[in-house]
Amino acid sequence: MAQSPGVDEPTKEYPAVDESAPPAAAPPADSTPPVDAQPPADAPRGMGAFARVLIFTGVVFALIVAMCLGLRAINVLPGFDNPFSGKTTDRSQPVLLQSMRDLSRYVAADGNFQVIVDLQEDKENVPDFLLNKRTLFVGAGTVEAYVDFGQLSTSALSLDEANKTATIKLPPPQLGQAALDMQRSYVVAEERGLLNRIGDAFSNNPNQQQRVYQSAQQRITEAARSSGLEQRAQENTEKMLQSLFGRLGYTTVTVEFASP
Template identity: 40%
Template sequence: MFTKLIGRLLTPLAILGLGVALLVAAKALGIHIPAPFSHQRIDNSQPPLLKSIQKLSEYHAAQGNFEVVVDLEDDVQHVPDWLSGRHAIFVGTGSVDVYVDLATLGEDAVKVGPDKTTVQIALPAPKLAAADLHLASGHFVMDDQGWFDRLKDYWLGDDDPDFQLEVMRSAEQKIGDAAQATELAERAEENTQSMLEGFLNALGYENVTVTFDTTAVDTSAASTASNEE
């Protein structure tokens, strides 16, 4: 009976050894044999569905790129941080566009001179678009919890699942606030004027005058987006 048991063990070992020998020989001869248990990613997603098409009536004249470091701490009073609380540091990048809304132009916004060589264009003030946080380039340098909170999350689940989302929203808000303190509005006016002058000069207009309602940027779009969040 012992002999039969040894024979049963030697048979699969011999098959395995033969298989390994064949793989080694194939590799030595340059023959590619695919791995029998290799992973394969299968994408069963459906193609994107076009929901709507919108007519663009905004000229995006400038863009500011920003980097921000958000250091947010959820502190529990009278309790040491190593025991309870949460502390996260997030480094994010984002951009803010400044655009001129052409949809609001009235019939008297463009005035052509009698000689057909001069033109005056009155435009609204540039507007700040909502800040766009670039999620692909952002990262958390730290997201640490006290050991009591870790144990609680392990057994009962995370009682603050939106903490990281709050940090990223804070980064987006800070980028939007920083954009309002820059010279993006002035740069947008310069770029818009340069674009219109080049375009109209090519059409034969020699003197092109572009004016804006105000010299200060209109931040209504950015403020509205922040309040909606």
């Protein structure tokens, strides 16, 4: 089959160029590039490389920490400490002795008490969600009942050697101040209004619970007065003195308490 001339034949020579024609004018330097011009291809490639390096570094660090913790858990590295473990620093000062006194009290009885203090501080005509402070506190404390032998006079003791009798006159039992046991006392709940929370954020008052503690001590002391603790202290003191003088050979021991 005959082929047309010039089809599938290699070009034998370039087309003629008219050298007398003027060269095409170059575009001006300040010409605006086309709108659809694409940014360089390597611009986003740099940001992607940095992100990949950052992610790779984080993954390697996490694997190292997990491997160290795992080896510590199976006792492969018994001496390795957790780098994120908590640390407690005690900067307390030495104890300062402020005073010392001699006591001549005979503690005849004590009582353990528990009280629930529900203390609320608010303002009239102000909503509680704005200004309110309510604390629910469980206070546990101890009250001691004692007889002060330091107040005895020379005439408080009368002895009859012939009849082996002894008469002792004592002051009435007294109650000490309630001592809170902080290991058994705790705050159950605490409510604060919005303004209270803002104020606490800008001020630090370490004695804000002092009023709650004082209220608990006062209530426990009042409860001890009506609990019969003083009467029990009187009976225990009388038994102790009768036993003591009985061992000294006195057959009759009378203990008299003054009126409160």
